[in-house]
Amino acid sequence: MRTLSIELSDAAFAALRKAPNDFAIEMRLAAAVKWFELGILSQGKAAEVAGRTRSDFITALARFKVSAWQYTAEELEAELVGES
Numbered sequence: 001m002r003t004l005s006i007e008l009s010d011a012a013f014a015a016l017r018k019a020p021n022d023f024a025i026e027m028r029l030a031a032a033v034k035w036f037e038l039g040i041l042s043q044g045k046a047a048e049v050a051g052r053t054r055s056d057f058i059t060a061l062a063r064f065k066v067s068a069w070q071y072t073a074e075e076l077e078a079e080l081v082g083e084s
Helices: 012-015 020-037 043-050 053-064 074-082
Strands: none
Touching: 012 020, 012 053, 020 043, 043 053
């Protein structure tokens, strides 16, 4: 496992009203949610990046107002055609 170090001003921590460790946890989750939303990561990998179980990650998606189901128009059409 690798450690990533990021320098942030105290104002950055104050913006979310979080202690540095809590800020880092929130930042990991936010990045994982966004990468999942963009289709870069699967639910499982995004949960891993966020440091959460898949179930907890899916619950967190609701907090960020991101659907747990990420389909492109083409994927959705293929699913619908496959059902008929």
